[in-house]
Amino acid sequence: MKKLIKSTLLVAASLWSVATLAAGPTVPLDKAKIDLHDKASLQRGAQLFMNYCLGCHSMQYQRYNRTFKDLEIPEDLGMENLQFSGEKVGDLITNAMDSTDASKWFGTPAPDLTLVARVRGADWIYTYLRSFYADESRPFGVNNAVFPNVGMPHVLEELQGIPRQTTEQRLVDGEMKDVYVGIKTDGSGMLTTEEYDKAVNDLTNFLVYTGEPMMLEQRRIGWYVFGFLIVFLVFSVLLKREFFKDVK
Secondary structure (H helix, E strand, O other): OHHHHHHHHHHHHHHHHHHHHHOOOOOOOOOOOOOOOOHHHHHHHHHHHHHHHOOOOOEEEEEHHHHHHHOOOOHHHHHHHHOOOOOOOOOEEOOOOOHHHHHHHHOOOOOOOOOHHHHHOHHHHHHHOOOEEEOOOOOOOEEEOOOOOOOOOOOOHHHHOOEEEEEEEEEEOOEEEEEEEEEEEOOOOOOOHHHHHHHHHHHHHHHHHHHOOOHHHHHHHHHHHHHHHHHHHHHHHHHHHHHHOOOO
């Protein structure tokens, strides 16, 4: 009985941990505009990832040549502009940072991002990358509204500028309080707010593609399967009628 109770408590604790992690952020998520048919968006997203993310985060379940082929990037052009570590075109996309160094600098190794869109969802990624704000109390001087006390720097800051939390005085429970209403930048970035949002959407689009590169092909095959099932159903009904036409 004691063993049964102990096992039950362990299972309950595990489920509670999973439920807590799955509960997601308290900040409402913005909708990402995902379009895997938009090759230009995917190419821009790949360029952003290779230039700003790959230094720390790997994509070790995706290969360069597969990415170039799916995104319609000529191999020679892709290797010249999107490959910086001397790997071959058929190699997996790995980062240059040693995991030991990452643990020392960031407290934990930077996670692989091949499947991040399947784990977190496109809306989470899109909102997360637009939710950094200046916080001098943090080691890298930034925090994140979606992922509080995040351990990574704001690598896209040169594009966005310095983002800061904005609040408004609102009546809450009978008292005037500062309420978080969003994040605004100081305008020092290379992109405007609209351009930055579009760039983040392109990067999110690319991460959705890498999470399931066969998605478009699966959908295409799926329509053929549905068509076959409909035709098969018609013939099955006609065959049934023929077999049972003399049965009273």
